[in-house]
Amino acid sequence: MESLQRVFGRNAAYWLIGPAALWLAVFFLFPMLSLLTTSLSDPAGSPIYGYDMTWRLQNYGEALGEYWPYLIRSLMYAGIATLLCLVLGYVLAYAIAFKAGRWKTVMLVLVVAPFFTSFLVRTLSWKLILADNGWVVNTLQAVHILGPEGRLLATPFAVIMGLTYNFLPFMILPLYTSLEKIDPRLTEAAADLYASPFQRFSKVVWPLSIPGVVGGTLLTFIPATGDYINASLLGSPNTQMVGNKIQQLFTTASDYPHAAALSVILMVLIVAMVLFYVRRAGTEELL
Amino acid sequence: MITRLGRWIGKHLPLTLGILVLLYMYIPNFIVALMSFNDSSQSRNLYQFQAFTWDNWLNPCEPQGMCESLRVSISIGLLATLVSTIIGTLAAFALVRHRFEGRSTMNLVLFLPMATPEIVMGSSLLALFVAAGFGGQLGFWTVLIAHIMFCISFVVVTVRSRLAGLDSNLEKAAMDLYANEWQAFWKITFPLVFPGILSAALLAFSLSFDDFIITNLNSGTTVTFPMFVWGSAQRGVPMQVNVIGTLMFLIALTVVIGGEVASRRRAKGKAAAL
Numbered sequence: 001m002e003s004l005q006r007v008f009g010r011n012a013a014y015w016l017i018g019p020a021a022l023w024l025a026v027f028f029l030f031p032m033l034s035l036l037t038t039s040l041s042d043p044a045g046s047p048i049y050g051y052d053m054t055w056r057l058q059n060y061g062e063a064l065g066e067y068w069p070y071l072i073r074s075l076m077y078a079g080i081a082t083l084l085c086l087v088l089g090y091v092l093a094y095a096i097a098f099k100a101g102r103w104k105t106v107m108l109v110l111v112v113a114p115f116f117t118s119f120l121v122r123t124l125s126w127k128l129i130l131a132d133n134g135w136v137v138n139t140l141q142a143v144h145i146l147g148p149e150g151r152l153l154a155t156p157f158a159v160i161m162g163l164t165y166n167f168l169p170f171m172i173l174p175l176y177t178s179l180e181k182i183d184p185r186l187t188e189a190a191a192d193l194y195a196s197p198f199q200r201f202s203k204v205v206w207p208l209s210i211p212g213v214v215g216g217t218l219l220t221f222i223p224a225t226g227d228y229i230n231a232s233l234l235g236s237p238n239t240q241m242v243g244n245k246i247q248q249l250f251t252t253a254s255d256y257p258h259a260a261a262l263s264v265i266l267m268v269l270i271v272a273m274v275l276f277y278v279r280r281a282g283t284e285e286l287l
Numbered sequence: 288m289i290t291r292l293g294r295w296i297g298k299h300l301p302l303t304l305g306i307l308v309l310l311y312m313y314i315p316n317f318i319v320a321l322m323s324f325n326d327s328s329q330s331r332n333l334y335q336f337q338a339f340t341w342d343n344w345l346n347p348c349e350p351q352g353m354c355e356s357l358r359v360s361i362s363i364g365l366l367a368t369l370v371s372t373i374i375g376t377l378a379a380f381a382l383v384r385h386r387f388e389g390r391s392t393m394n395l396v397l398f399l400p401m402a403t404p405e406i407v408m409g410s411s412l413l414a415l416f417v418a419a420g421f422g423g424q425l426g427f428w429t430v431l432i433a434h435i436m437f438c439i440s441f442v443v444v445t446v447r448s449r450l451a452g453l454d455s456n457l458e459k460a461a462m463d464l465y466a467n468e469w470q471a472f473w474k475i476t477f478p479l480v481f482p483g484i485l486s487a488a489l490l491a492f493s494l495s496f497d498d499f500i501i502t503n504l505n506s507g508t509t510v511t512f513p514m515f516v517w518g519s520a521q522r523g524v525p526m527q528v529n530v531i532g533t534l535m536f537l538i539a540l541t542v543v544i545g546g547e548v549a550s551r552r553r554a555k556g557k558a559a560a561l
Contacts, residue, residue, distance in 0.1 A: 012381075012385065013381045013385035013387035014381075014387065015377075016377040016378060016380050016381035016385070017377070017378050017381040017382070017387070017393055019373075019374040019377060019378070020374045020375060020377065020378035020393075020397070020439055020443065021378075021393060021396070023374060023435065023436060023439060024396050024397070024400070024436065024439060024440075025396075027412065027415075027432055027433070027435075027436040028396075028399065028400055028408070028436055029396070030415060031408075031411035031412045031414060031415040032411050034411060034414040034415035034418050035407075035410060035411035035414045035415075037414075037418070038414040038417075038418065047417050047422050048422060048423070050417075050418070050420075088308050088311070089308075091301070091304045091305055091308050092304075092305045092308040092309060094301055094305065095301050095302045095304065095305025095306070095308075096305065098301070099299065099301050099302040099305065100302070100305075105547060107305075107309065109540075109543050109544065109547065110309055111309070111312070112543075113536065113539065113540055113543070114312050114313060114315070114316050114536070115493060115497075115539075116493055116535050116536050116538075116539035116540070117315075117316050117319055117532040117533065117535055117536040118496070118497055118512065118513060118516065118531070118532050118535060119497050120497075120499060120513050120516045120517060120520075121319055121516060121524075121528055121529065121531075121532040122315040122316065122319065122532070123315075124516070124520060124524055125315040125318040125319050125322070126315055128318055128322070128335075129314065129315070129318060133335075165311075165312075165315070168308075168312060169312075218402065219401075222402055222403075222404055223404055223405060225404060226404025226405055226406040226407060226500075227404075227405075227406075227500075228406065228500070229499060229500070233520065242406075243404075243406045243500070246406050246410055247406065247500075247503070247504070250410055250413060250504060251503075251504070256414065256417065259410060260410065260414055263406065263407050263410045263411070266404065266406070266407060267403065267404070267407045270404065274402070
């Protein structure tokens with residue numbers, strides 16, 4: 001802004017960006033480096049007396065060798081949850097963008113509002129709903145969808161359902177933003193040219209909403225892969241995700257080097273997948 | 288009646304499906320509100336509705352440590368909101384109104400925290416604090432530092448989108464009418480950007496108040512509200528937790544709807560003035 005320019009002189013931009021840049025450098029980038037050095041340290045140390053930096057690359061091999069099932073499980077659960085979010089989120093975002101009329105703002109507020117009931121509390125209430133003697137399980141048993149010994153809680157289903165539920169708003173908002181930009185006259189034009197409803201969607205609406213699809217899947221998939229709250233509250237020891245392991249290694253086991261190595265592996269995996277995906281989706285300008 | 292409903296659904300299928308998804312999002316909120324009236328004194332089974340009572344609402348602070356943790360969460364939330372909103376708003380102004388060297392690098396650095404899983408961010412901060420010798424002093428301040436860090440990016444994104452949609456000619460017009468730079472800023476730019484800053488602050492507070500993963504790794508013995516809920520989850524959550532959840536929801540809804548009504552009224556007033 002020219003006005004501030006005169007107050008601060010030619011360096012106004014740097015004065016404005018400075019605090020944010022400094023904070024993120026010291027408390028985001030620097031910690032990442034610290035995580036990297038910790039991951040190469042000798043596990044013989046302790047969090048209190050410190051770890052010796054010994055370039056111990058074996059930490060990575062050991063972490064990967066022992067915990068790879070958790071990594072696979074995390075990617076799988078997060079992947080399925082992201083797909084489910086995409087389907088549910090697309091339906092709702094489409095309805096708000098094209099069909100809600102004057103209720104648009106109200107519906108958008110309603111999408112964000114559940115956020116404000118603490119999400120741990122909401123996740124715990126799913127425990128109540130899916131409980132072994134709850135009416136959902138009883139009903140499913142009565143109609144023989146679930147066997148008499150069948151259960152929902154403490155299964156992969158419950159964990160994936162929890163992930164889907166918790167990250168749904170992260171999918172809806174970017175989808176809505178890109179759907180809202182689409183000129184409705186485009187679909188009308190397609191209809192004039194004898195496109196069927198399905199063709200109108202697949203040839204006009206869907207391609208134009210790709211930036212929202214990419215943004216939404218990233219915002220859902222990345223946090224879902226690292227999440228361990230759903231796996232802890234709704235799952236069982238057999239459904240633990242990599243976040244559970246990292247958390248445990250840091251807090252209960254105090255094995256910082258292996259925990260750090262596992263953290264770095266997770267980060268590298270995610271970055272690699274995101275780059276591949278963004279390139280495939282052809283919207284590189286997003287990053 | 289049923290056939291009329293059926294016809295409406297047939298005509299508005301996408302809208303109906305959308306409303307169903309929205310209802311699904313509210314199932315837990317409904318359960319939380321219901322359980323806040325649950326009388327859990329009769330039985331140890333905390334996962335079933337026993338009997339109706341007002342007690343949980345009348346004695347919200349009964350569970351030991353819960354309101355203390357609430358106080359900690361609110362203090363951290365308010366401080367993190369204040370600092371991250373100021374820092375983030377300044378950065379948003381720099382990014383929208385200035386072309387400077389390192390701008391694209393800064394955009395990337397601001398994007399990274401949003402694209403990093405919380406467990407990685409939390410563990411890297413812990414690694415830093417321990418390596419720097421602060422391992423024994425984890426608590427209020429380390430949590431606050433972490434919260435400010437992950438709120439900044441969200442504030443920048445929110446304010447930036449508001450600022451980018453602003454016509455900078457308005458400011459020039461003000462100056463043509465003999466406003467000086469400060470007047471143009473405080474009378475024109477700031478009031479127009481303010482709703483964006485306000486919603487950024489609201490977002491920052493709710494992110495900070497709700498965070499568990501990063502907080503848990505960096506909090507030492509300090510207990511925030513999500514950590515209290517987590518800790519009590521093993522034994523069965525006290526019903527008062529549901530009261531707090533419902534209350535938060537109602538307060539947030541009031542703030543958001545209030546803001547919406549106010550901006551609508553202002554828009555109407557402006558239309559009338561024209």
